[in-house]
Amino acid sequence: MKFKTFAAFVGPSVFMMLLFIAAPLVSVLIQSFQVTQPILEQVEVETCTPGFLTQTCVTEVKTVPVLDENGATVTETRWVGLQSYQNVLQMNKVWEAVGNGSWNDIMQIDFWKALRFTLTFTLLTLPLVIGVGLAIALAVNNATRAIRGPVIFISLLPFIITPVIGALSIYWLFVGDGILTAMLERWTGTNISMFAQGWTIEILMYFFQVWHVAPFAFVIFYAGLQTVNMDTLESAVIDGASRWERLRHVIVPHLMPLIIFIALIHLMDTYRAFEVIVGFRSQAHVISLQWLTYDFMTPDDAGNRAISRASASAMLTMIGIVFLLILPLRRTWRDHKGSAH
Helix, strand or coil: CHHHHHHHHHHHHHHHHHHHHHHHHHHHHHHCCEEEEECEEEEEEEEECCCCCCCCEEEEEEEEECECCCCCECEEEEECCCHHHHHHHCHHHHHHHHHHCCHHHHHCCHHHHHHHHHHHHHHHHHHHHHHHHHHHHHHHHHCCHHHHHHHHHHHHHHHHCCHHHHHHHHHHHHCCCCHHHHHHHHHHCCCCCCCCCHHHHHHHHHHHHHHHHHHHHHHHHHHHHCCCCHHHHHHHHHCCCCHHHHHHHHHHHHHHHHHHHHHHHHHHHHHCCCHHHHHHCCCCCCCCHHHHHHHHHCCCCCCCCCHHHHHHHHHHHHHHHHHHHHHHHHHHHHHHHHHHC
16 A cells, blocks of 8 residues: 555656656757748838938838837747758768868868867766776875875865866966966977967867866775775785786776766766866867857847757757767666676
């Protein structure tokens, strides 16, 4: 009886939770297939030059938006199917560039430019975050108890700082006459401009991401190291295993579920990179998929927003995240089934 009562309570709750999660996604999906535009009409407008005797009037036909009784522009929503996706992907230009063998032409298209950076930023920093986080965890775990507390506190500071503030901090170290830029110029004797080209900006972004996220991996790994079977480690030492062999064959296999967990969190978090673009002010050279979606939503000079293209870009970003997560999720599912048996 109690189980039925609990099920009756949980069932609607789960349904409402799924509805709460899915409703915005369904809305974005529908908007990606629609285009909302102002209704235009042609009217005759008479324009006269100044003067009385020499005044000249010209009548011309202009296209203007239709206004309602409150003076607001009247719009209409049309179903355009996959047109918004075509406008974002621009596959005709992609195939033309492939035919010409020009990679640079593909990188001139905003979506593919953003996709290239997003994938590179996500996949290149992943092993660095895991490696640096594991190295810090091993160092702290082997340190004396007297210094563990201060080292842990200092190591966590980059993760506590807001991403935009952290990115701005590194930006001001290198931009213009920043402290590190001035030191490098004095050391090399040449003028250095770290933000004049895209590749130097990306290097600083990679450094920032590892600096900011590695403390999260460190905390997870440090907690995992406390559960390593000491009998197994002692047996490995007795058998003559080196420090590297103990790390490879004992510690890393024990931490593998945590490595997969960190990889999942990192992939989901880094693939939606946005703050780093704002913090480094890299829009002229480097953009991400999330920033591209934001740019579509920004009103132009006429006050119009490309909502349909923004929705299409958001859906393509979500599809990319799903593909990235397939491999670690399959590994997690395989390990779960193995432990269940």
